[in-house]
Each structure stands twice: as structure tokens, then as C-alpha cells.
Amino acid sequence: MTTTTIGLIAAMAEEIAPLLKAAERVEKVSVGRFTTYRVQLGDSTVWLVQSGMGEHHAAAAMEQLLATATPSVIISFGFGGAVLKGLHVGDIVIGVSSWRYSQSGFQLQPGGAHPCNEAVIAALASEGTGRLTVGEIITSTQILVKNNLAGKLPGGMSAPVLDMETAALAELAHRHGLPLIALRAISDDAGEELGFSLQEFTDEELNIRPGKVLATIIRKPRIIPQLIRLARNSKLAGKKLALAVRETVLYLDSQDPQGGNHPLRKAGE
Template identity: 40%
Template sequence: MTKENRSLGMVAAMPQEIAPVLARIKGYAKGNIDGRNLYRFPVNGSCVYLIESGMGPAQAAAATRALIRHAQPDAILNFGFGGAVLPGLEVGELVLADRVFRLDQGIIGELPQPDSALAALIQDYCAKVGLQLRRGGFITACGIRNKGEMASRLGGSTALPLLEMETAAVLEQAQAAGIPLVSVRGVSDAADEELGFTIEEFCDANLNLNPWRVAWTISKRPWLIPQLVRLAGNSRRAGKRLALAVELALQALTRQTQL
């Protein structure tokens, strides 16, 4: 495969995760596939396709299938935010997945590991410019979960566990298609902050953010406002560092002689 013929896929759930990345990209084109935003841009002669999946495992799985069908990528980079389960990760830190778990109907199951060679490549490339990416276990759930409960259930079985909502679904689709995947996330909330709301209170049945539901929930529980303001600030901080990591990951992946 020649360098010019390569393509790289990217999957992220939310505009807040994607916007800081696009701010670092020059000359992207915006399109649509299966009702989802799709961004396309070149990096080092490779064509990169970034799809906005929406939140949750079902949305992530459908978006990844659409991305694979449309772009036939040689590798997939999944990125976004996550919440630390145990002490040891601070807001804004970056974590590469070396293990991925799915929480489904109260049962935690582990998936085959993401591509370790690509993770090492990205970690080393970022380290050269002083950006630290740590290794941890990602736990994909279909909503917000109590961190204390998750910590007790894990019992120290994985280092630096991070709660999120898409990685397992993206990984499963990529592996089914025989495509290597690597996932990186920025910490948006530390282990000592339990979120005081559920995702269902803010979203519709498809986990799309609904402004009316947000406003209704806040009107009934105005004490959530300080936490939401703090979370928004944390997400902006994590988003800037995550965008740099994603940019460096793209450089590392596309400079490979072969993906």
C-alpha cells in the first residue's frame, strides 16, 4: 500500500470532543453519512475521515460501521472524554486504552485488547514532545455510573480505570472488520466527583442531548448548576490537551511506512 492510498478513520461522540481537534486542522471538508457529521482532511498524504457518532454504545457501533463502509480505513483512532474511577488521574490527563471492558446489564466483560503496537507508537511519539499518555482500562457503559460502586466491583483488577460510553462498541466493530484500533481519552472528571445526574435526564431515547430536558432538569434541581459549570470547564481543559494528543497521534500513524 502506498502512502497516498492510505486512509485513517476516527470516531468521537460529541461536538465538544471534536471541535478542539478541528481547530488544529487546516482545510477539512464537512459532509454527512447516515445522518452523522463526517469530516475529511489530509495528513501526510493520507486521507483522514472523522465521524461524529453521538453518545452511547449503540450510536458508536452504528457510526463505526458507517465509517468502515464509507472509508475502508487501515486503522481507527477513537477519542473522547472519560471519568476517572479511582484516585491517580487528574482532570486533563490523557489515557490510552490497554484494556477495554463493557458494562452490560450489571455485568462487566472484557473485550480483546486494542492494538498494542499502535498504542506504543502514539505514546512514544507524544513523549518526544513532552506530552504524557498513561495506560488504563476503559469501561464502556450506556450511561453515567456511580464511581464508588464501580471501584468496589473492579477491586483493583485494572490500572487507572476510566468510565466512558463508546470505546467497547467502536472496538468491537473494528475488530470484526479486521481493522486495528487505538483509543485515547482525556479525563473530564476526577474520581472524587460523582456526577449528580443521569444521562437520560439530559437526552432523548437515542442519547442525543435535548436542551429542553437539560433546562427542565436544572429548573427542578438548580444545585446542579455549579457542577455543570465545573464540568464544562474541565471538559474545555481536557479537550485542549486531547486535541494535541490526537494531532500527534495522526502524525504518528500517517508517518508509518505501513499502517
């Protein structure tokens, strides 16, 4: 086992819970304002922080993680929405590029890919973690209409996935000179257009408010079947995601840090 310190970050409790359930030991740590855990996966001990939704929360939580654990690699994981056909619920996408989408269009972010991703992809494929795809992660501050977005994609995108945090994490990882591994499990495929906006469920800080959720359901009862379906999909995606994160951790922590082929070494180092 190496002395590599691995930091994990995810937005929501639903994304984290399956991993905690599969862990050998979980210790909740009182540091900062974000919920933080020390988690034992096999023989590896990692730090995990729950950020909440959105880039602002993700960046602040990562700063806390860096100050608390000084990790040598960051694994960002969570659910994502497929933009194009071909990705199915439960598929795992490893981000090899990070994009931010706004009214001004698409912006490629620094730090969205690292040579270690190739080694991790090969390791996950050999462990039978399920359908594994290399793709692009698109970060947006709002729920987008996938059908409309598909026609605007930059050329060359093969498996784009929507989320709300990765762009900020990629930017911050790049600034600190850290490799970022971004894993997303598909919770809604390209044909699943969400029948509600984020603002209908959250406050201005993107915290989900049960009262707003209930009010939206009363106002839009037609979304109830979709919410039930999304909950079922998220349960499946969470199990696949936990396995992928665990295997990624075990692989990284099994490598010889002095070896010339260590996955965290950049090309030419």
C-alpha cells in the first residue's frame, strides 16, 4: 500500500450512501462546515467530503478537503445525465475533459484530464465494474433541455454527461497541480427530460428544501411518476458508482509510488 492520500468529493448524500454502506469502516470527522468522513475501503483509508450541489459549494468543500487532508489526488464522483443516446442508467463515465456551459456557450476547463485517467480506465475495465465509457462532463448551473443541448455540442464529443460541480473542481485541481479523476454514474438517460427546474426544488444556495419539493409536486402532480423512476434509477446508479469508486481507490493505492509507471505521475516526470 502506498502513502498516497486520496480525497473524495461528492455533492449529495444519495451519491455517498452506497459507498459508506460498502466501506469496512466509516468515521465522521468534525472539521469545517462540510460533512467529512474518514473511510476505510479494503486496506485503503481515504477522506470524503459532501459538498452539496453547485460549483460554489464544490469549490469551497474542495478547499476544506485540501486543508484537512492534503490529498495527492482528487476523485470527484456522483450522478449525471446523459445528453446523447447510447448511455444507459447505471453506466459509469470517466471524464477526460471538463466543460462549463452558460448562456455564452461552451468553455473547455483546464485540469479536466490527467494521464492517470488512462490507467484508471484500464484498471476499472479489468475489474468488471459494468459498462464503462470515456466521456466529457458538462457543468451547468441549471437543468438543461438535453434535446436542445445536443444540437449545440462542440464537435468530437462522444459521451457528454451533465452535472453541476466538475468544472469548478477541475479548475481548482489544476490550480493546485493535482490530478482529478471524475466518475459519473448515469441516473437519467438522454430521453429523460426533467419536468421541473432546479429553482423549484432548492433555495438560492442550491440546497434542496422539502417544502418547495412538496409545493412543486402539488402544483405539478404529473412529475410524480418521473420522481419515482429517478429514485429507482439513482439507487442503481449509486451501487455501480460505489463499486467504481472503491476499485479506483484500491487501484491507486496499490501502486508503487517510486515506480516509473505510477498512474499519478505526469508524462515526462
